[in-house]
Amino acid sequence: MTFDQAMAFIREHGIVLSAARGPVPRMAEVIAGEPIKGSWWAHPKSHQIFAIFQKLADSPDILVCRMIGGKVTFVHRRLWPALVRLADRFEPTQIAQVHQEHTAKGHHEAHEVPYPEWVPAEVFDEAGKL
Template sequence: MKTKARPAKNRPAKRPTAKSTPRRAAAKPAGRHLARKPASAKRVRRTERRASAKRAAPRARARPARRSPASRWLRFVEEHGVVLASARGPVPSVAEAVAGQPIVGSWWAHPRGKAIFAALSELDDADDVRCFKLVDGKVTFVHRRVWPALACLAHNGVIDAGRAASIQQEHMPTGEHRNLVTPFPDWVPDDVARAAAELTVEAARAQLGGWI
């Protein structure tokens, strides 16, 4: 017995969906992201005014550096040539010059004690000043101006070489101070040695004063 073939049903065709036919993104014109808005006339005028004011503004003058308080005492040592740090003696004393009066007792207790300490510290660090145990064996500052005279007298035995040894304080990490002693003539620069060789003993005495 033969079976009859069933006729195929007419199925409606599927409509294309958005997924099946994706839309292409519209191409951006080349260089669009580089385009800039033209500057407005108001903005241009404001920029020009700022540039003009900047050109017309006078340059600030550099202020002169303030001299440290020790500069006064450096000139004090240069004027006298040889001065004592704090002791009394035949030459001026830095401590009493800072205090403006004779000091009775220790200068640490004086109302100007901090100023005295600052002046002595600055002089100890000054390149044109050296420290010695020179006058009466006390701490003495000697200015470079009279180093040749000191070297001349020490070389000729008028001043003991031990008194002509240079002393410099070294600040330790612990806060303490240590004296570094440079014997004579190791501390004498070459130019000072040449100048000392040209001096007579009498001329050197006259430069250092009558305390010798």
């Protein structure tokens, strides 16, 4: 799977979990092309999965948050106006933007941008029209 195919998949589905099990598709399994037992880090396509995850996180059309069950969730920009319109139905931590960083020591750190600081002005305008 390519990055463009991954983006198209997320655009089509709107909301996709990165790897956790839940009520929406799991991007790691879509990239792998098969169900993954255990951690995706041990899968033969782990490098491809990681590379696509990194590109998705850098995309201006993808919100990375912890919307579903506190797990890393990708939300396509086409749903952001609806998300903003319904923001009062979510816990603030669910719709905070998550940036993941790998430190020089190999640690994994997550940083959050609280809602609504990450929301572009045009998305607020679109949300107001819903």
